[in-house]
């Protein structure tokens with residue numbers, strides 16, 4: 001599932017004018033998400049016994065906040081994957097990577113810090129003595145890192161297949177502890193964090209109203225009584241389904257606003273009437289409580 005911040009930025013991108021900086025932020029979020037998604041799909045293909053957890057945030061009592069892209073439980077260890085979708089030519093440095101004037105902190109340093117914090121979290125949860133590894137995965141084949149020495153904790157796109165094959169080869173059934181541990185971690189994880197600082201200010205009355213295409217996400221115009229046809233990608237979808245997505249989008253963007261049929265109808269630019277929107281809300285509410 002996409003992170004909430006990304007969903008909000010995508011919605012705002014369709015409903016208001018983002019400036020260049022905001023568009024770049026959205027682009028980076030999307031790139032990061034696509035990279036993580038592609039890599040965890042690969043891990044999900046593992047045939048040997050494993051548990052894969054994705055996108056977890058923790059705030060342990062005795063260490064800094066931890067954000068994990070992917071966490072794999074396999075044989076007798078836990079592997080933390082920090083996934084990076086960087087592209088271009090970079091020069092390796094122990095503190096940072098450089099591309100012309102741009103510098104980014106060496107992600108291996110972050111991964112090591114995450115590993116140490118994570119070990120403290122495990123101990124807080126009553127799981128000691130588990131072997132933890134932290135790897136940085138560069139998923140983009142168009143990423144080159146000059147002057148980097150071989151490091152078993154750094155996996156480049158060209159090495160992902162070999163890494164997965166190695167996991168398959170050495171994997172043995174894991175102990176029962178991992179089921180217990182993964183449940184404990186799921187319970188301790190914080191809800192998805194919204195990065196409010198990076199999200200531009202917005203108001204209901206200034207955002208563009210309408211329903212969005214389920215395939216490409218753009219606001220649609222060609223709407224008949226029951227269906228819409230997207231002008232951008234040509235997809236034909238049902239109005240009702242688009243209104244349900246708009247409802248979820250509204251709740252994401254305005255969690256404090258009380259929604260009613262009239263407001264939802266206005267949010268969807270009148271695609272459905274007040275009473276039709278009210279009916280949809282009622283159905284959704286029943287479903288949520290089922």
Ligand SMILES: [Zn+2]
Nearest residue numbers: 213216230233
């Ligand atoms: Zn479309």
